Amino acid sequence: MISSELIRKRILVIGSNGMLGQRLTEYFLNDSNVELLTVSAEEESFIKNAAYKRLDIVQKNNVREIIMDFFPDFVINTAAYTNVDKSETEREIAWKINVTGVENIALYSWTVDAHLIHISSDYIFDGKNGPYSEEDKPNPIGYYGRTKLAGENSIKTSGVRATILRTNIVYGPAKYGRQDFVKWVVNSLRANQTIKIVTDQIGNPTFIDDIVNAINSIIEFKKEGVYNIAGKEILTRYDFTLRIADYFKLDKKLILPIITKELNQPAPRPLKSGLIILKAETEIGYIPRSLEETFEIMKKEIGL
Numbered sequence: 601m602i603s604s605e606l607i608r609k610r611i612l613v614i615g616s617n618g619m620l621g622q623r624l625t626e627y628f629l630n631d632s633n634v635e636l637l638t639v640s641a642e643e644e645s646f647i648k649n650a651a652y653k654r655l656d657i658v659q660k661n662n663v664r665e666i667i668m669d670f671f672p673d674f675v676i677n678t679a680a681y682t683n684v685d686k687s688e689t690e691r692e693i694a695w696k697i698n699v700t701g702v703e704n705i706a707l708y709s710w711t712v713d714a715h716l717i718h719i720s721s722d723y724i725f726d727g728k729n730g731p732y733s734e735e736d737k738p739n740p741i742g743y744y745g746r747t748k749l750a751g752e753n754s755i756k757t758s759g760v761r762a763t764i765l766r767t768n769i770v771y772g773p774a775k776y777g778r779q780d781f782v783k784w785v786v787n788s789l790r791a792n793q794t795i796k797i798v799t800d801q802i803g804n805p806t807f808i809d810d811i812v813n814a815i816n817s818i819i820e821f822k823k824e825g826v827y828n829i830a831g832k833e834i835l836t837r838y839d840f841t842l843r844i845a846d847y848f849k850l851d852k853k854l855i856l857p858i859i860t861k862e863l864n865q866p867a868p869r870p871l872k873s874g875l876i877i878l879k880a881e882t883e884i885g886y887i888p889r890s891l892e893e894t895f896e897i898m899k900k901e902i903g904l
């Protein structure tokens with residue numbers, strides 16, 4: 601008889617302190633068929649009972665040591681420089697993390713013949729003609745988008761077995777770290793603060809746990825290539841905010857419509873964006889939850 605130890609999958613989660621990384625960590629921690637190692641840039645892990653090491657993905661030797669030592673079957677890279685506006689001015693660090701770091705991960709995943717699952721973004725598109733399929737031509741309009749596209753390309757040229765999952769407007773019941781859009785809306789409206797929300801940005805907000813399920817299916821079906829993993833509904837940020845306010849019974853008069861140009865943000869935003877999820881639905885059985893189902897989960901799990 602084969603011992604279960606021999607058939608356990610070794611999974612390395614990179615960026616485990618991030619929003620997606622911490623939910624993935626919690627998910628795989630409860631799977632007895634998985635031997636899990638989590639790594640992130642901070643000294644300590646948010647998830648206390650997970651095996652954790654500090655890793656700066658920009659440091660090639662550091663990446664080599666971690667991957668060659670653990671010899672994972674799957675490497676899931678959720679680490680990224682995610683500040684879109686700061687990417688315009690902090691170009692070197694954004695490039696190092698989103699491109700050089702990804703090159704390092706791809707190289708050593710290839711070396712140990714691991715399957716790399718990497719998260720990318722709709723910001724690789726210009727937002728003139730969304731929603732986008734996996735086949736559409738990228739044309740980033742900001743520096744963050746450029747780095748995300750270059751990261752994808754470095755994986756494609758590395759020869760590693762890989763799956764690139766593109767997503768947008770991620771939110772969910774992550775307990776630690778920065779606030780996502782839904783939490784910010786709820787907390788601001790509860791505090792009676794007015795919020796200015798754009799009416800000209802379109803996308804399909806994506807629940808973190810739907811991405812976690814998609815990653816699990818990618819592992820199960822051993823699918824490679826590019827997949828859009830995003831929410832069920834494509835809507836404006838303003839309409840999304842109204843739906844949040846409706847569900848949590850908050851004062852909609854505090855939500856002020858505005859257009860993107862008026863915000864004067866350092867980075868341009870793709871306006872007509874969103875990701876078509878048909879390929880994931882048909883090939884890996886991906887079924888995103890409805891907005892209201894996701895809000896319900898956030899209410900239950902983090903008391904939102």
Ligand SMILES: NC(=O)c1ccc[n+]([C@@H]2O[C@H](COP(=O)([O-])OP(=O)(O)OC[C@H]3O[C@@H](n4cnc5c(N)ncnc54)[C@H](OP(=O)(O)O)[C@@H]3O)[C@@H](O)[C@H]2O)c1
Nearest residue numbers: 615617618619620640641642656657679680682721769770
């Ligand atoms: N959030 C969105 O709306 C959205 C939309 C589209 C695509 N995405 C993509 O989805 C992925 C996950 O996003 P997220 O929202 O979960 O990001 P996040 O919360 O900002 O987490 C990213 C994590 O990356 C880690 N990290 C940064 N630099 C690192 C380095 N040099 N070495 C190792 N780890 C490093 C950080 O770790 P420490 O905390 O330990 O410093 C951070 O926790 C990213 O690839 C992002 O581009 C996100």
